[in-house]
Amino acid sequence: MKILVGIKRVVDFNVRVRVKPDGSGVDTDGAKMSINPFDEIALEEALRLREAGIASEVIVISIGDSSCQQQLRTGLAMGADRAIQVDTDIHLQPLAAARTMLAVIETEQPGLVILGKQAIDDDNNQTGQMLAALWNRPQATFASKVVVAGDTATVTREVDAGLETIEVDLPAVITTDLRLNTPRFVKLPDIMKAKRKPLEVIAFTELAVSNDNNIQIDHYAPPAVREKGIMVDSAAALVTELKSRGLL
Amino acid sequence: MSEREIMEYDVIIVGAGPAGLACAIRLKQLDVINSTNHSICIIEKAAEIGAHSLSGAVIEPQPLDDLLPGWRDNPPSMCIPAGEDVFLLLSKTGSRKLPTPPQGKNHGNFIVSLGALCAWMAPQAEALGVDIFPGYAASAIHYLADGAVGGVIIGDMGVAEDGSHKPTFVEGIEIHAPLTVLSEGCRGHLSKQLIEKFALDKGCDPQTYGIGTKELWRVAPGKSQPGKIQHSIGWPLDNKTYGGSFIYHLDNDRVAVGFVSGLDYQDPNFQPWEAFQQFKNHPDIKPLFEGGEILSAGARAIVEGGYQSLPTTQMPGAILIGDAAGTLNVPKIKGVHQAIRGGMLAAEHLSETDGSQGFDKKLRASPIMAELKKVRNIRPGFHRGLWAGLFNAAWETISLGYSPWTLKNRSDHTALKKLNDYTSPERNWIKRDLAPRDRLASVYFATTAHDEDQPVHLKVADTNICITQCTEEYGNPCTRFCPANVYEIVADEAGKRLQINAANCVHCKTCDIKDPYQIINWVTPEGGSGPNYQNL
Numbered sequence: 001m002k003i004l005v006g007i008k009r010v011v012d013f014n015v016r017v018r019v020k021p022d023g024s025g026v027d028t029d030g031a032k033m034s035i036n037p038f039d040e041i042a043l044e045e046a047l048r049l050r051e052a053g054i055a056s057e058v059i060v061i062s063i064g065d066s067s068c069q070q071q072l073r074t075g076l077a078m079g080a081d082r083a084i085q086v087d088t089d090i091h092l093q094p095l096a097a098a099r100t101m102l103a104v105i106e107t108e109q110p111g112l113v114i115l116g117k118q119a120i121d122d123d124n125n126q127t128g129q130m131l132a133a134l135w136n137r138p139q140a141t142f143a144s145k146v147v148v149a150g151d152t153a154t155v156t157r158e159v160d161a162g163l164e165t166i167e168v169d170l171p172a173v174i175t176t177d178l179r180l181n182t183p184r185f186v187k188l189p190d191i192m193k194a195k196r197k198p199l200e201v202i203a204f205t206e207l208a209v210s211n212d213n214n215i216q217i218d219h220y221a222p223p224a225v226r227e228k229g230i231m232v233d234s235a236a237a238l239v240t241e242l243k244s245r246g247l248l
Numbered sequence: 249m250s251e252r253e254i255m256e257y258d259v260i261i262v263g264a265g266p267a268g269l270a271c272a273i274r275l276k277q278l279d280v281i282n283s284t285n286h287s288i289c290i291i292e293k294a295a296e297i298g299a300h301s302l303s304g305a306v307i308e309p310q311p312l313d314d315l316l317p318g319w320r321d322n323p324p325s326m327c328i329p330a331g332e333d334v335f336l337l338l339s340k341t342g343s344r345k346l347p348t349p350p351q352g353k354n355h356g357n358f359i360v361s362l363g364a365l366c367a368w369m370a371p372q373a374e375a376l377g378v379d380i381f382p383g384y385a386a387s388a389i390h391y392l393a394d395g396a397v398g399g400v401i402i403g404d405m406g407v408a409e410d411g412s413h414k415p416t417f418v419e420g421i422e423i424h425a426p427l428t429v430l431s432e433g434c435r436g437h438l439s440k441q442l443i444e445k446f447a448l449d450k451g452c453d454p455q456t457y458g459i460g461t462k463e464l465w466r467v468a469p470g471k472s473q474p475g476k477i478q479h480s481i482g483w484p485l486d487n488k489t490y491g492g493s494f495i496y497h498l499d500n501d502r503v504a505v506g507f508v509s510g511l512d513y514q515d516p517n518f519q520p521w522e523a524f525q526q527f528k529n530h531p532d533i534k535p536l537f538e539g540g541e542i543l544s545a546g547a548r549a550i551v552e553g554g555y556q557s558l559p560t561t562q563m564p565g566a567i568l569i570g571d572a573a574g575t576l577n578v579p580k581i582k583g584v585h586q587a588i589r590g591g592m593l594a595a596e597h598l599s600e601t602d603g604s605q606g607f608d609k610k611l612r613a614s615p616i617m618a619e620l621k622k623v624r625n626i627r628p629g630f631h632r633g634l635w636a637g638l639f640n641a642a643w644e645t646i647s648l649g650y651s652p653w654t655l656k657n658r659s660d661h662t663a664l665k666k667l668n669d670y671t672s673p674e675r676n677w678i679k680r681d682l683a684p685r686d687r688l689a690s691v692y693f694a695t696t697a698h699d700e701d702q703p704v705h706l707k708v709a710d711t712n713i714c715i716t717q718c719t720e721e722y723g724n725p726c727t728r729f730c731p732a733n734v735y736e737i738v739a740d741e742a743g744k745r746l747q748i749n750a751a752n753c754v755h756c757k758t759c760d761i762k763d764p765y766q767i768i769n770w771v772t773p774e775g776g777s778g779p780n781y782q783n784l
Contacts, residue, residue: 015780016692030367032780183416184416188381188384189253189255192255
């Protein structure tokens, strides 16, 4: 069984993101970029399934310009067998990303697709669900445990009320939650090996995928800054201050 | 323990700063010219190239012109031609313009971010075939049977605080090479071990240092004058403490501001980070930042000993270059051009000889050393205070460094006076309100990150000294000189103890340098840990 894992290049979770002064987006100049942490968990799970003899091949895919090859190489160094970069300068929205993934799935015919539940840059949490619908295959989102046996996957999902366990027929789309696993460190010699692994570049335009943007972004703004507090020296002073603000 | 996996190269470079990258690039260029081939790897502890690099930085472009001709057509992302030079003497309430000393004239230079410069050099090295490994710490030296340096050992990953192995544990590999180039920067932890083991500092003065703190701001529109370079001396430092400020005006309303304090300060109560904040809130400085926003912050020790403190830079199997050796020019407050030159010189040496033998002689005969010799007496001239220092600096400048004497350097940790032997000057520091509020808030802008569940990487040999002897003698200066608030004395049921907030560490090395008992040893944390500086 082939497993296809989606990887998105995002601003590293340690970096403090800042909105550009003109509100047109987020300032990524000089910011450290990484694999979306949920996608890293997705890759780790795929690698474990391969190591357990359930999967035979793990393919990592990313959509973006050549800079995302850096993250694909990291994925290869972690242990993926090969990588696909869908080359485009356009920032795709979830639906277009799902359509792109579907186009690749049609060629690759994976038995399982594992994606992060969401990317930490836009927090959309949509691509996996949309892909399952377009592909007309089952979905198991927010996975915290995955057991694959034969043609089914038993997936424990993190839901509001606790944990829900479902069984899905394969092929299916699984999206990962934080507690599924802890991704491995990359061994230094594996970085060298990754340089020799195949990385295929497909032009986005070749896939004939529609890129209708359903969502138009108006502007970005940072959260409002909390106003400075004042120190009061007694309960009476507190009451006075609250009253003066009409809060009491 | 199992046998470590081994990788082999012709040359290992420790640290992807300007010296290490220049060395790699130059050696590959020479390979092309001479039809030779050196396999080269660079090990870098930061998660990304440039993420641990912090400098002012105004650079002299000549070495870059030599290394990468045509670089001006494809400059680093932050690169602003130097404009007006301003040199100020501050008092608590005012400022006075001083004539800019000749070493402080920056016409033809460029203001850059060292981090962005390194991030720009790295792909050029990779394009020439250099393997660069960010996120891996060279934690120890691999010695050969005859005692020579034979490479480095990469730190293990996935070790818990108690030393046990987490499920993600990965044993670090050994990298072997006939030659190891140490370009770790100021107070490199492997360089420190090697200087001691091979007694490389025998016959030279002790190395001396400063602590630099820096912030990048986006100021209110219109306030930045791209290219303007301002330095100051005087307040908030007293006349016995060496140091000063820099403000470099960048593009896109950005301004770099920083403050350097000589680590030979005597006052056990002195707080270098607070001095920086006091400077920013000076009535003539503050207006620039009002209405602005701090973007990033960090700190790094600076090597200041120069000519008379330069250790022997070669040993069997390894050489020291850049700030790991100590080639920074203090009066110019510039080390990047010297580091690049040093890296290139090392590459030329390796290309000729493939060994460390003879490198030190080459370095001492090079323009790098000539530049250091010329200014050798300026920094130590400040041991007798600001005014004597300025007078001496003027003399040394006029006489072009031809004085028949060489002033001595002394080690920084011995300069610190005991509480009972020293009366701290009345500093009259002001209440301030520009961000960041305190050191913890500042660490937030350094975006430093360490997995909390890993061994503490600041090894204090005997913490009993901290709460008994040190509290009494020096009042625990580590709680003041650390710019990241790593060291705290806390009291709980068990009594007083030293708490080390290692996860805050910004890898500046000040504690390793200034601790009066020399019992703090900075070692590498898990690779990829530490600050994530953006454009510093």
